Amino acid sequence: xxxxxxxxxxxxxxxxxxxxxxxxxxxxxxxxxxxxxxxxxxxxxxxxxxxxxxxxxxxxxxxxxxxxxxxxxxxxxxxxxxxxxxxxxxxxxxxxxxxxxxxxxxxxxxxxxxx
Amino acid sequence: xxxxxxxxxxxxxxxxxxxxxxxxxxxxxxxxxxxxxxxxxxxxxxxxxxxxxxxxxxxxxxxxxxxxxxxxxxxxxxxxxxxxxxxxxxxxxxxxxxxxxxxxxxxxxxxxxx
Numbered sequence: 001x002x003x004x005x006x007x008x009x010x011x012x013x014x015x016x017x018x019x020x021x022x023x024x025x026x027x028x029x030x031x032x033x034x035x036x037x038x039x040x041x042x043x044x045x046x047x048x049x050x051x052x053x054x055x056x057x058x059x060x061x062x063x064x065x066x067x068x069x070x071x072x073x074x075x076x077x078x079x080x081x082x083x084x085x086x087x088x089x090x091x092x093x094x095x096x097x098x099x100x101x102x103x104x105x106x107x108x109x110x111x112x113x114x115x
Numbered sequence: 116x117x118x119x120x121x122x123x124x125x126x127x128x129x130x131x132x133x134x135x136x137x138x139x140x141x142x143x144x145x146x147x148x149x150x151x152x153x154x155x156x157x158x159x160x161x162x163x164x165x166x167x168x169x170x171x172x173x174x175x176x177x178x179x180x181x182x183x184x185x186x187x188x189x190x191x192x193x194x195x196x197x198x199x200x201x202x203x204x205x206x207x208x209x210x211x212x213x214x215x216x217x218x219x220x221x222x223x224x225x226x227x228x229x
Contacts, residue, residue, distance in 0.1 A: 034218065043119075043205050043220030044158070087156060093215060101146050101215035102171055105158040 003027050006090050006106025013113050019077040021109045023090035026071065030092035030104070035064065035075050038087045038108075047088075048075070080113045087111070118142050119221040121206045127227045128196055136191045136224045138206030144219075145211030146170070147189035149181060152203040152223070161204075164189055165211055196228045 006023045013019045025033075031052055036044035050057045050064045050073065057064045063076040077084055090106040121138040128134050140147060148171075149161040163171040164183040178194040189206060203223045209215035 032214065036220075038156075041222070043207075043222045045220070046218055089158065098170065100165065100170055100212055101148065101163055101209055101218075102160050103148075103150075103158070103218070104160075108156045108158075 003104050004090060004092050004106045006109060008109060009107065010110040011112070013080045013111065015080065015082060015113055015115050017080050017113075019080045019084070019111055019113070020074060021088055021090070021111075022072065022074045023106050024070075024072045025092050025104075027092070027094065027104075028071070029094045031095055032093040033064070033066065033073050034091050034093070034103070035062075036089040036091060036105075038089065044089060077111075080111075082113045082115050085111055085113050118219050119206055119208055121204075121221040121224055123224060124222065125225050125227075127229065130196055130198060130228055132196050133192070133194045134196060134226070135193070136204055136206075136226075138189045138191070138221060140187055140206075140208040140219070142208055142217065142219060144208035144217065145186055146209050146215060147183065147186070148207040148209075149189065149191050150205040150207060150220075152205060154202070158205070162189075162191075193226075196226075198228050201226055201228045 034049035035047045037047045038044045048062045061078045066073045088109045091103045119140045146165045148163045162181040167183045180192045183189045205223045206221040209218040
């Protein structure tokens with residue numbers, strides 16, 4: 001059962017364009033939503049994260065939009081650069097207990113930014 | 116300087132062998148994890164330890180056994196390796212309860228079973 005669904009699977013954007021990746025979740029017990037960036041041969045690196053009591057969070061060129069009622073959240077990359085080319089994962093973490101710290105990942109989006 | 120380091124980076128071995136992957140973190144975190152990334156890049160948690168205590172044990176074959184000698188180290192031992200075990204294994208760490216902040220991944224161990 002895929003608890004976090006991510007789309008699109010791949011995305012091609014021109015330099016300077018906006019990249020948008022969408023995620024939807026099912027489990028209402030999730031209460032922390034991070035995005036990870038992964039380059040080939042490297043581990044996922046935390047990019048930006050949001051709590052469900054906030055509708056938007058911006059850090060530099062990266063913005064998360066969160067819609068709690070629709071159980072959806074998205075990552076927007078403004079002014080996309082070739083160096084942003086990587087695989088992006090959305091994820092969700094539930095409240096503590098026996099699942100403390102368990103990241104449930106989306107399927108990943110391969111982003112290619114053409115110069 | 117490396118925050119979460121795991122060794123080896125590459126592991127090629129024959130079916131039926133036993134192998135171990137080691138992980139160390141110098142972030143002072145209380146919680147450590149093992150994740151598996153399959154050939155389609157899907158990431159799934161396998162185990163987590165908080166202060167040397169097993170917290171999460173997902174439906175992983177008994178051939179996989181984690182060990183945490185102290186809160187800075189988490190090793191993964193795999194017995195009787197099978198072809199389907201081929202994947203990239205990531206170690207990670209975070210702060211302890213109430214919230215797992217500072218979640219940091221190592222650079223992975225690519226295991227190939229032939």
